[in-house]
Amino acid sequence: MRIAMIGGGYVGLVSGACFATLGATVVIVEADQHRFNALRDGRLPIYEPGLAELVSAHRAAGRLRVVNAINEAVDGVDAVFLAVGTPSRRGDGHADLSYVFDAVEQLAGVLRGPTILVTKSTVPVGTGARIATMMASLRPDLAIEVASNPEFLREGSAIEDFMNPDRVVIGTNGPRAQAHLGALYQPLTAQGVRTLFTDLETAELIKYASNSFLALKISFINEMADLCEKLGADVTQLACGMGLDHRIGPKFLRAGPGFGGSCFPKDTQALARIAQDAGAPTRLVETVVAVNETRKAAMTGRIISACGGSVRGRRIAVLGLTFKPDTDDMRDAPAIGIIHRLVDEGAIITAYDPMGMDHARFQLPARVNFCPTARTALNGVDAAVFVTEWAEFRTIDPDALRETMRGRVVVDLRNIFDPATMATAGIIYHGIGRKLCAATNRSDQPSQRLPVEQVYARSLSII
Ligand code: UDX
DSSP: OEEEEEOOSHHHHHHHHHHHHTTOEEEEEOOOHHHHHHHHTTOOSSOOTTHHHHHHHHHHTTSEEEESSGGGTOTTOSEEEEOOOOOBOTTTOOBOOHHHHHHHHHHHHHOOSOEEEEEOSOOOTTHHHHHHHHHHHHOTTSOEEEEEOOOOOOTTSHHHHHHSOSOEEEEESSHHHHHHHHHHTHHHHTTTOOEEEEEHHHHHHHHHHHHHHHHHHHHHHHHHHHHHHHHTOOHHHHHHHHHTSTTTOSTTOOOOSOOOSSSHHHHHHHHHHHHHHTTOOOHHHHHHHHHHHHHHHHHHHHHHHHTTSOOTTOEEEEEOOSSSSSOOOOTTOHHHHHHHHHHHTTOEEEEEOSSOHHHHTTTSOTTOEEOSSHHHHHTTOSEEEEOSOOHHHHTOOHHHHHHHSSSOEEEETTOOSOHHHHHHTTOEEEOSSOOOOOOOOOTTSOOOOOOHHHHHHHHOOOO
């Protein structure tokens, strides 16, 4: 099967490369010259584990091509996937569909035979029907069918999510689209993956409803974390106890600083707007949007109070800048708001992230001192704040951490560390939704500050 993928961003690249793995011949269209040049030269404009290798293997085998104009991609294709951006429209939270409709207009100018147009981008309910109407009026001579095939890819594990999905959702307005897309996913169906065929509107809504439900789960556990702090309970055990109930399930119950990323914030807002416009407001989803915004803003207050009520002139290390680990994506990352406000409050910030520093530089105040390693960011600071749970942070030895810092305050917004172990190391540890353990007071002991290189040689811990 031959397919064109309009958009060489995150969704387009992952889906294009994975469709090639499933046996299709794929042409990706990237109109942005800068991104196209990077792709042409074999560089990926995004970081996703395993993707660079997959793209390069398929290009070498002739299964995947990248071009920068739609007319170079559509000759003889069975289906065209739309994987262009649908950002939140400024001001009203609606998804901005201008890239989608631009692409449809261009396609109308160049398509020569019957084709299936498939939305991969997350689009408001009714978009597929609008595309069908547009094509029928622009190209009444062509038999165009429209489909919605939403992606459920998590950044950091997108290839695994694509190749081993919980389900494939295909919404169509005609039998040809259903047959072709069913055939495209046949290698997955053959392995037992359930494919759900629906109408266009239901497929479009499944994407928003799924993301909003997961976001709701996160906001629920975040509120439970606040309650745990008041009641002296532990949110990690609470989540475990809830998650063991199969009807609830253990996933998306990790309390933290609030959800970020390219999907949850945008999709919850869009669903709330779609529902308002349809006259069936989703009050739960509206509340999730509000609860999450409040939560992200509240995190700085937490840090300030952990630092004794003021951060003016205090040196603070912020570790983990991306919205979650294993990505370089800074979109709606909680770290952005936290760092801006800490700087406004007079803190001196050192920052480190394993993958996200290049993007972070553009979103954070110029005064932030970006450090090449966690160790250098932590050296001599009064307090350390962990905002993203990168695997390398889990290996940090608490004694080494204590020795490297000048102060003793650690604010762990992802519950990376064990509170009791941190307390034993003399750290004043603040997790999320967990009991405070009294830190061992080591101030009466002779200074334990070792030269930093010695500490790290001893612990082999942070890097
Ligand atoms: C999400 C959906 O999971 C995916 O199906 C969809 O298609 C795109 O959006 P992604 O944004 O890559 O994927 O990340 P995800 O792992 O879902 O996390 C989103 C946010 O929620 C992150 O900020 C993460 O830190 C936060 N989160 C997630 C929590 O705070 N707690 C959790 O238990 C899970």
